[in-house]
Amino acid sequence: MPEPLIVASQLVKRFGDFTAVGPIDVEVQPGEVFGFLGPNGAGKSSTMRMIACVSPITSGSLRLFGLDPATHGPQIRARIGVVPQLDTLDTELSVQENLWLYGRFFDLPRAEAKRRATELLEFAQLTDRADSVVDNLSGGMKRRLSIARSLINRPELLLLDEPTTGLDPQARHVLWDRLYRLKQEGVTQVLTTHYMDEAEQLCDRLVVMDQGLIVAEGSPRSLIDQYATREVLELRFPAGTNEAAAPQVEGIGERQELLPDRILVYAHDGEAALAATHARGLEPESALVRRSSLEDVFLLLTGRTLVD
Amino acid sequence: MSTIFLRIVPTSFLGTSFRVRRPHRMIERHLVAYRRQWLIVVSGFFEPLFYLLSMRAGLGDLVGTVSVAGTQVPYDAFVAPALMASSAMNGAIFDSTGNVLHRLKYARIYDAALATPMSPADVAVGEIGWALMRGQLYAISFLGVMAAFGLVQSWWALLALPACALIGLTFASIGFAATTYMRGWTDMEIVTTATMPLFLFSATFFPISSYGSWGWIVQLSPLYHGVALVRAANAGVWSASVLGHAAVLLALSAVALVVAARRIDTLLRK
């Protein structure tokens, strides 16, 4: 087993009286894609900022590459790449200048910074926009440029805070593809997301965070196996009658959740559960059988949906 | 320069992350960014020039001569060094307030820089250094104009350049420190409202003797000390009071720099 890249133990972040994170324990191995999953305000971004060495920890301990952020911040930051939640691209610079000038912040020689910038433009599919002003880029392009910029120092560890929030589906897929390539190149990635599909697509291993604490940990598949059933039956009754119908489907699945607009029935066999529903003489407006997802894991763990 | 600075000044009171290693990277970024906006940079030179022309051509006849240290000098020769000092102040203030506020709160450029080995102190020192460089550019060209108009009295006037650098350092540090307390753009009005009395009442347009017994108020203005330095350099008349004026500016710069470094640290690393 190689040395873990990140070791956090009993890590806590407090702002005044408010505890944003922790205590949490996290270990991330080299080459791994690790995810923090949870709703807004769960403490993911605060955790990321501590890992990025731009936010001092309140208590506990944190080591990256075996180094302490409090004393070796610049040395650690020299080896990581950060994609923040909101793009912090430099709007007074062109696409190309955004890349190579950022490289200069890492003390790259100018020629080397420019050479890498050209490579990364290719990687981010922005070569033909090299001289554009950042303001004129689409949301997806800006995000790709942010990722390209974070790679200028050839980081061993890449931190991505909500990498695809606000992007259209096509732009998300392009981005996932780029992240997958990086994984194949052996770049360790830590990302936060509140999208289940993203976590399932990208992460080898993830933790579910809620109110600053880790409530579950494992691979996406193992979490689904552990905390949900294989399939889910979604029943929609006419508006306002879902609540009344809930007791009548009791017992059909292993468990059920009542949401404002529908009832989720967790069952090993969704079709059988639907048949059982009909057998009870219930006529839902619509019914859908699907595989259970991390969304269900989160719902079962916390009793709340991820996207409020 | 930065390493010398670290050796002679104990920095523990500046916060744990006070490391000045790469302020020049911030300046490099500005040099590239301003290549596209060189017109704005150049236009900054014209404001003091317009003031000088207006005072020379328009008010000069009306005022006649002004008595400085016992000798009568024409009004434009009286005003020119003060305009030079004021433009050093204005340039430094506007570079270190409006532009910094934009980069800090809206463009979030500093957040991006902090994800690299750059430290908050690199950002602060880089920004103040940039404001100084830009101020020197204006000071040099203004001195050239003064020489062309025959308003420079001796080679001593070259010392007006370091004097302007000191004024720039003082006001860039104060401006940067003040910006870290700003909530938004409306607070910029306060900056304008605060610099205007300094501009008007630092013995810029009329000598301190005009204030009679109220002269001590003028001495509270940091710009007054800057104006006094530039005037002394331009006239080539030196006295011990020059040291006093320089000391005031140095002390103010030091205090403002400490505040700026501490504040930017808490703002960027929460």
Add this chain to the structure above:
Amino acid sequence: MVSWHFATYRRLWKVNLLSSLVQPMLFLLGLGVGVGSLVDSNTGSSDVLGGSSYVAFVVPGLLVTTAMALAAGESMWPVLGGLRWNRGYHGIAATPLDAGDIVLGHATWMALRCGIATGSVALVLACFGETRSWGLAPSVLVSMLVGVAFAMPIMALSVSAEMDGRFPAIQRFVIIPLFLFGGAFYPLSQLPLVVQWVAKVAPLWHGVVVARGFTNGNVDWVGVAGHLAYVALWAVVGTVVATRRLSGKLYT
């Protein structure tokens, strides 16, 4: 439209009043009183100033330049912002109001703002014997007109501006030179003839001359009519161009 402006203004009025009252008062103290002591002690200046003290000479110039600076500033970034950043104008354009209403609304609003700003300066000036004059009241009206005469052409520029890059240039190469060379601080006759002609193209000098006539009691009504008509011409042409350009922007 004006009430829309007023609603936003109510939140900021303290800061605004501070700068629009304090700044001209400071200039009056610094240049009027301070430089005035130098000017008045210089025998021979009195003839150039038409017999008045320097402070009395500067007061009307200060009122009119205050209006110019205020109207110019408020017609740059706020207008571009209404069109591009917060898109308030687009929201309004979706209502029965059209481009003409927005432009006239802005004109009325600028007149009001200039009236409030120069009116409060005039009130303060009326408290001192040196500067007290019945001419202050019509000078405020003249300032309002000059404000609109600057606001409208600049609005026309702002409406068609893509970015705010041109604004600092307008400030530095139009507004500040007019402030310094527009006849507010010394008679235009002090300047070379070419500069005089350039200064007379802009509406500022015409407003200053009229206001000065009122405050020192030498009113030449024919001259007043001529000057004001010229100032009004700027306002009208600016309004027409701004309306055309704005409707081109909003309804495409």
